[in-house]
Amino acid sequence: MDKMEQLWNYMQEDIKADKIDTEIRRSPLRQKLEKTRDFIMDQQKLYKEMEERVSISIDRKDGIVDALKRSEEQLRALQERLENDPPRDAESAKALLQDVEKCRKTISSYEQELRHIHKEGNELDARSRTIRHDTAVAKQEFDRMKEVYNKEAREKKTLLDSQRSKADALLHQIDPELLSIYNTVKKQISPPIARLVYGQCSGCNTSQPSAALRKIDAGDGIVECETCGRILIK
Ligand SMILES: [Zn+2]
Incomplete structure (x- = not known):
């Protein structure tokens, strides 16, 4: 046989093998698996971000709780002074009351901040729960699909190997x-x-x-x- 004809015959078998290989790579199930895997990875990243935000929020809360305690102590001290050592003139009375008022305002703003953090914490918790749930569902789906895909891939791989050997068997004739x-x-x-x-x-x-x-x-x-x-x- 002409050497170009031999090459042509080899190509027929070679291309059949390539076609199976492409089918394996382009399998819709494989693409769905890859998409699900990407989704799971995105969710895990998101969950980690949530955890970091929760941790920052806890640190902030601790700081504000400490500051609030200090302000409350300060207020108590001012009130004690008001009771035990009342101001002797109108001017110092006014100054003391101003200090009390300032202290109360600070306490109020800390309390407001704490309520805000608490609300934010609840929202983060809810989001984290949703992410955990979605990830678990996606993981189950991934495992289920993976099992089907593995079976499909094994079958296709056997087919590919057999076709590849068929092509390779012709190789010895080719220059x-x-x-x-x-x-x-x-x-x-x-x-x-x-x-x-x-x-x-x-x-x-x-x-x-x-x-x-x-x-x-x-x-x-x-x-x-x-x-x-x-x-x-x-
Ligand atoms: Zn051409």
Whole structure:
């Protein structure tokens, strides 16, 4: 058999194997699995962010609780002074009452801040619970799909291996130099060999120059289509 025909025959089996390989990679189930895995990873990241926010919120709360305690002590001290050592004139009475008022305002703002943190904490808790729930559901779905996918992939892999051996069985007939050109062209375009039909490349339907046609006709080395780069054969 002509060496180009042998290469052509090899290509038929090689391309069948490639097709199975593509099917495995483009399996809708595999794509769904990848999407679910990405979702789970996003949720885990989000959950971590929530935890960090909760931790910041707790630190802030602790700081405010301490400041509130100090202000309350200060207020008690002012009230004690008011009882035990009342101001002797109107001016110092006014000043003391102003201090009391200022202290009360500070306490009130701390209390408001604490209520705000508490509310925010509840919201963070609720969101964290939702995230945990969604992640758990997605994980279950992922495991279920993975099991189905593994079975499907095993079957396809067996098919691929068998087709690949079928192609490989033809390899020994192929001239190594020719095979190397074939593989280089295949990286650019597949299928990498096209037949000439009425002087045209059947891969891209471009008419070939007469010099190329003569070369192919004479079986004089490899001719590649000027347009698509495929190896041309009679
Ligand atoms: Zn072409």
